[in-house]
Amino acid sequence: MKPIYLIACICFLFACQEQQITDIQDYNTYLESQDVAVKNEAFRDLKFWNPRIKQDSIQIIPLGKSAQAYTTLFQITGNINSLKKAESTIRKVADKAYIGKENYLRSLAHNLISQHRFKEAAQALQEAEDFLPNKRETHLMQYDVAMELGDYVAAELYLQRVVDFSDFNYLIRLAKWKDYKGDLDATIHYMEQAMAIVDRSSNKPLQIWSYTNLADYYGHAGRIKDSYTYYLKSLKMDPNNAYAKKGIAWITYSHEKNPEEALRILAAIQKQHQSPDYFLLKAEIAEYQNKPNLKEEYLDSYFEAIQNPAYGDMYNTYTAETLLSEGKAYDTAIQIAQKEIENRPTPQSYDLLAYTYQQKGEYKKALAIAEAHVANKTHEPVAQYHLAEIYKANGLHDRVAPIKKELLEASYELGPITTRAIKNL
Incomplete structure (x- = not known):
């Protein structure tokens, strides 16, 4: 029995070693970070540009700067009211602009997509398509909206109009198409190609976006270690990336079966970023812990949060x-x-x-x-x-x-x- 017992112990140790992927020392410092500098800069921009909107008869520049600041605040804090203010400001710019109007219409579509108002986003892009400059950018976004609306025939047609295997924007959409088709290997392949392009260009926002999306796909493929690595890579570039932190929380919960650590990470995220769905994940974790009262508390917080009509x-x-x-x-x-x-x-x-x-x-x-x-x-x-x-x-x-x-x-x-x-x- 002794050799069998020894083998069982060794197998158990190897299983535990495989199970444990995360290390608190890897990400703990990111949980404590606050993006005060970027947030303060956005507030300074609003303080500077908003008073000038009334003074400028054309208003394009201050309106554009104001919209950009509100969008930044939404990205940092998740505050839905900032996203709504950005929308109203972008609409004013799009109405007034004669030069580069299609750019503002695409910005409006981006905003509407964030609000899940996909049909309105499609209308804005249809208007943008009437302008000759940068039609490719419009078609790329029209593909995005068609996918969200379940119009896969139109989506494929838009994708065929923008084929360019050397272009990051095409490759990420091709990856999304392959994911829709259920070809995860191809999805990861094209996302890796897209990431290589932005890594060479050192475009920080697109690098961060690529890392978190690739981390998601690696997770879908069961490559949890790779997923964790890329969430960390994104946090190294943006210590306040709430999406990456949530991804790590999911690994600690779903893969490592460590609900306490997952809840600790989520609590840290919520100190700086607002999103009702955090409460739902916390409620699921509480159910896993067999804590019905705590689960009910989190669900009540979720339903209270979505009472804000701005969420639509x-x-x-x-x-x-x-x-x-x-x-x-x-x-x-x-x-x-x-x-x-x-x-x-x-x-x-x-x-x-x-x-x-x-x-x-x-x-x-x-x-x-x-x-x-x-x-x-x-x-x-x-x-x-x-x-x-x-x-x-x-x-x-x-x-x-x-x-x-x-x-x-x-x-x-x-x-x-x-x-x-x-x-x-």
């Missing part, structure tokens, strides 16, 4: 899914799902509606929607999980097994709570 429809999907997970307010969830379909008729939006009917017990209606608008139309794991639940509820067990197998391979991406449900399929 940005958190519709989160809200509906939360209502469903708590087993209540099915009719409200159905209304939200229908609103999402109206805003962006993607397979994910239809999945939300189908899953809502499934949870409500209307299994046939759920199946009809899923087969018409979800099955074979998306590779997104959450939608696949919902599809398996719908098949199971309708007694189609032969369709569940292959989906279950694939989903278990995506357990890191889905998290422990969903993985637990998948095992029960």
Whole structure:
């Protein structure tokens, strides 16, 4: 028995070594950092330019500077009111501009995309397309919006109009297209090519963006160590990158099963960056810890946060899914799902509606929607999980097994709570 015991101990030690990827010493200093300098500069810009808007009859320059400062504040703090102020200011610039009007229209579209107002973004880009200069930039953004709206035929046509394998902006969109098609290896390949281009150009904002997006894709592929490395690379360039910190929090929770550390990281993020979805992640972690009272506290904080009308429809999907997970307010969830379909008729939006009917017990209606608008139309794991639940509820067990197998391979991406449900399929 002694050799067997020894082998078991060695295997256990190797398993623990493989499990532990993060090191607090790698990122702890970033949790304490505050981007005071950039924030203060943005406030100084607003203080300088806003009074000049009334004095300048044309107002283009001060309006543009003001909009840029509000956008920066939103990126740093996540304050939705800053994003709304940026929108109103950009609209004024776009209305007044004669030279470079298409640039301001694209800026407006960027802002609207951040607010999940994709149809309005499409209208702004359609207007921008009427101007000859920089049509390529407009087509690139039109591809982005078409993907968000689930108009994949139009998206592919826009992508075909901007083909250039030496261009960062084309490669990141090609990567997104491959991800939509379910080809993760190709997705990572093109993202790595895009990253190499910006690394050579030393474009810091695009480098940071590339690192965090590549970190996400590595995580989807189960390359957790690589994912962690690239989140750290982005934090080295931008110590206040909330997205990268959240990515590390997810690794500590989903991969390392260390909920306490994940919550500590999230608490640090929330001191400098506002976003209601942090409360939802904290609620999920509390559920994993079997702390129902703490979970309820986080959910209450989420629902309180989204009462701000400035959020509009940005958190519709989160809200509906939360209502469903708590087993209540099915009719409200159905209304939200229908609103999402109206805003962006993607397979994910239809999945939300189908899953809502499934949870409500209307299994046939759920199946009809899923087969018409979800099955074979998306590779997104959450939608696949919902599809398996719908098949199971309708007694189609032969369709569940292959989906279950694939989903278990995506357990890191889905998290422990969903993985637990998948095992029960």
